[in-house]
Amino acid sequence: MRTAALALAGLALLAGCNDEGDGGDRGKPPRPQAGLRSPEGVMIRDWLLAVKHGDYGHAATFFAPGAIIDQGRPYRLRDARAARLFSATLPCHADLIALADEGARVLATFRLLPGPGGACRGRVQVRYTIVRGRFTEWRQLPSGDDEAPAPAGPVV
Numbered sequence: 001m002r003t004a005a006l007a008l009a010g011l012a013l014l015a016g017c018n019d020e021g022d023g024g025d026r027g028k029p030p031r032p033q034a035g036l037r038s039p040e041g042v043m044i045r046d047w048l049l050a051v052k053h054g055d056y057g058h059a060a061t062f063f064a065p066g067a068i069i070d071q072g073r074p075y076r077l078r079d080a081r082a083a084r085l086f087s088a089t090l091p092c093h094a095d096l097i098a099l100a101d102e103g104a105r106v107l108a109t110f111r112l113l114p115g116p117g118g119a120c121r122g123r124v125q126v127r128y129t130i131v132r133g134r135f136t137e138w139r140q141l142p143s144g145d146d147e148a149p150a151p152a153g154p155v156v
Contacts, residue, residue, distance in 0.1 A: 040106045040130055041099045047135075052093050052115075059087035064134035071140045091117020094124070105129050105137075 036045075043062065050059035060083035067077045069086060077083045094110035107127050112120040129137035 036096060036099055038099065038101075040101075040128070041096060043130065043133065044099070044106075044108055044128065045096050047087075048094060048096060051087050051090055056084045056088040060084040062135055063138075064131065064136045067135050068137045068139070070138070072142070074139075091115050092120030094120075097123070102127070107141075 047059055047062040050056070050062070057080075060080045063077050063080075063083035063086075065077075065079055067083065068074055069077060077086060093113040093115040095113060096108055097111050098109040100107040105127050107125060110124050110126070112122050112124060114120055124143065125141040127137070127139045127141065128135055
């Protein structure tokens with residue numbers, strides 16, 4: 001199974017206000033922002049901590065059987081063993097710095113940190129679908145970020 005490294009664009013911290021000022025979408029309620037302390041934010045941070053501490057068995061429990069991983073080329077994690085391997089091969093660590101609610105999905109923005117693969121820096125984004133407390137889709141957004149790691153393996 002071949003995976004591409006994360007190469008994702010940075011995202012400014014999301015504003016919590018939806019006041020258009022010009023009457024734009026005044027008829028629609030503002031779209032909620034998934035806060036870093038939301039259940040999704042806590043779950044993503046807990047997964048990051050498991051990876052950072054080398055607890056790949058625990059990290060695997062955050063993925064549903066058959067979860068889709070997409071780092072430019074989608075594939076399925078067939079079982080817990082595949083989810084464990086995915087988490088164990090991430091060359092970078094990361095801090096969750098922003099989370100946006102997109103309805104059925106959340107968009108997470110991370111600051112990359114040095115990890116087992118060496119120096120990592122920059123910001124990356126992953127769009128998650130979470131069903132019954134597990135990641136069913138983990139899709140990295142493409143980036144032109146020159147600071148993102150070179151393709152070598154999964155990153156986060």
